[in-house]
Amino acid sequence: MSDFEQDWKQWHADREASYGDPLGxxxxxxxxxxxxxxxxxxxxxxxxxxxxxxxxxxxxxxxxxxxxxxxxxxxxxxxxxxxxxxxxxxxxxxxxxxxxxxxxxxSYSGIPAYEPSEKFVVTGTFTPYDSPVTVTTGAVVEGLEHHHTAVGTLDFELAGTEQQLIAFGGNGNGLKVLFTDATSGVTTYPAARILSIATPESGSVVLDFNRASNLPCAFTDFATCPVAPTENRLTVAVEAGEKNPR
Incomplete structure (x- = not known):
């Protein structure tokens, strides 16, 4: 097993354990x-x-x-x-x-996921905004809103197609993106998955979609998670990361 696969399996095991918390x-x-x-x-x-x-x-x-x-x-x-x-x-x-x-x-038995694949690890470019922008999204509960601090855009190529995502976060804590793709509502949770990205160095970022994660609402009807912003709907199928557990 390669280091890449071992690292992913440890990450996946940690994710499964966290959702098995008796009060989680x-x-x-x-x-x-x-x-x-x-x-x-x-x-x-x-x-x-x-x-x-x-x-x-x-x-x-x-x-x-x-x-x-x-x-x-x-x-x-x-x-x-x-x-x-x-x-x-x-x-x-x-x-x-x-x-x-x-x-x-x-009855919880873990989190279904795609097998890790290095073809879903891509390098992109982070372009920061001149100043942060508030992006408002809906939620899985009708009538609720979430307000996110968007700090820039991520441009990258996936499956031979140019893609762009709006990135949230910053302040030295890395970036996060909420996104959907062609698997959403088919094999993955329809509202959004989330991907954490290390703080960009000289504008370059690595997006490892093998670590695309479910939000809590994928596991329970009693969460109030955000949906992905309309700008973050990828046109390709990201057959990587966590699948819909329900």
Missing amino acids: WVSLTGLYWLTDEFETVADLPGRWKADADSVTVQGFDGVSALNPVEGAPGILVEDGERRIEVIRRTGSVALRVHDPKAQTLQ
């Missing part, structure tokens, strides 16, 4: 949107309500007020073995429930 994405059992009136939510303790500023809880020992940040990871509240995650998305607040006994977690 595959353990989600519900997504419940709060209103501005106190209400009982499913079988969760207490009564909950949310407004533009905070979340208020009645009758839940040790929990009274929470302040989830727009777009940020949620605030986790313990409920026995479970975790209640309080999130704010596009101004609204929801509760996600992580349960280590979730049926989805019990």
Whole structure:
């Protein structure tokens, strides 16, 4: 086995292990949107309500007020073995429930993927914008929006065709792209896959599509992931990276 294949297999094993976390994405059992009136939510303790500023809880020992940040990871509240995650998305607040006994977690068997192939490792050119641009995309949940900081474009050739992607990120933490391609909705998740790219050196970048990854929404109906921007719809089939797990 080549170093390339060994490195990919380790990356893939790490990805599979991360999604097998007992309180991770595959353990989600519900997504419940709060209103501005106190209400009982499913079988969760207490009564909950949310407004533009905070979340208020009645009758839940040790929990009274929470302040989830727009777009940020949620605030986790313990409920026995479970975790209640309080999130704010596009101004609204929801509760996600992580349960280590979730049926989805019990039946989780890993992440299907294409066999690694060096033909899907390509070199491209990064052209930074004069200043970052905010790109707004929709989400897998109707009515939600995601706002991304776009920092430039990536130009490269794949399958004999010139392609371009808008890159998000920067600030020394590398780049990320959300994209779809001709496999999306066929063998790969339809909304988007994500690819991480090392910080460009002298404008040159390496895109290894063998590491094109699913977002959490590929595994659960209770995630609020973004969809790919319209500019990032590749015209070729990227038969590399992770396949649709469902």
